[in-house]
Amino acid sequence: MKRLASCLTLLSALWLLPALALDLGDTVPELKAPTLDGQAFDLGALRGKVVVLNLWATWCSPCRTEMPALDAFYAKYRARGVTVLGLDENDPDDIAEVKKVMADFAYPAVLAGTAPVNGFRTPRVLPITYVIDAKGVIRAKLWPGGTPVTEANLEKAVEPLLAPAG
Numbered sequence: 001m002k003r004l005a006s007c008l009t010l011l012s013a014l015w016l017l018p019a020l021a022l023d024l025g026d027t028v029p030e031l032k033a034p035t036l037d038g039q040a041f042d043l044g045a046l047r048g049k050v051v052v053l054n055l056w057a058t059w060c061s062p063c064r065t066e067m068p069a070l071d072a073f074y075a076k077y078r079a080r081g082v083t084v085l086g087l088d089e090n091d092p093d094d095i096a097e098v099k100k101v102m103a104d105f106a107y108p109a110v111l112a113g114t115a116p117v118n119g120f121r122t123p124r125v126l127p128i129t130y131v132i133d134a135k136g137v138i139r140a141k142l143w144p145g146g147t148p149v150t151e152a153n154l155e156k157a158v159e160p161l162l163a164p165a166g
Helices: 002-019 061-080 092-102 151-161
Strands: 031-034 040-042 051-056 083-088 109-111 128-132 138-142
Touching: 031 109, 051 061, 061 083, 061 151, 092 109, 128 151, 138 151
Parallel strands: 051 083, 083 109
Antiparallel strands: 031 040, 051 128, 128 138
């Protein structure tokens, strides 16, 4: 029984590796997509700014749980040049549901399926949030199986990447 549990743990870990393939120190891939309100979004154009990119879906309960923390963080740090973006993994046909969910939040979102350029792999695990520095390098990764998204954890990851306030 112990051997079976060890094998299952190893298989689970191997299965998760591709989902977590982007890691600390990696340069983020390209992402160009229209936001839900029709604005053009280009992740590469945000070089020079800190970006918090959250991969999520409407059907994902942990995703929905962390959205208020992302929104509160965005409200607090937007004036300091931090961008928060939700990259929704729903089918493009679900755009009405995605818009309904996002209506309660101020940060923008895009549908991964509508992106003409999307170098992010389809994740096997949601949510995953990347904190990206001004050079386009991943400096933190937050997810429920590791460091979860909370306002405090976002601040801890982002503050060292920002110029002092004032």
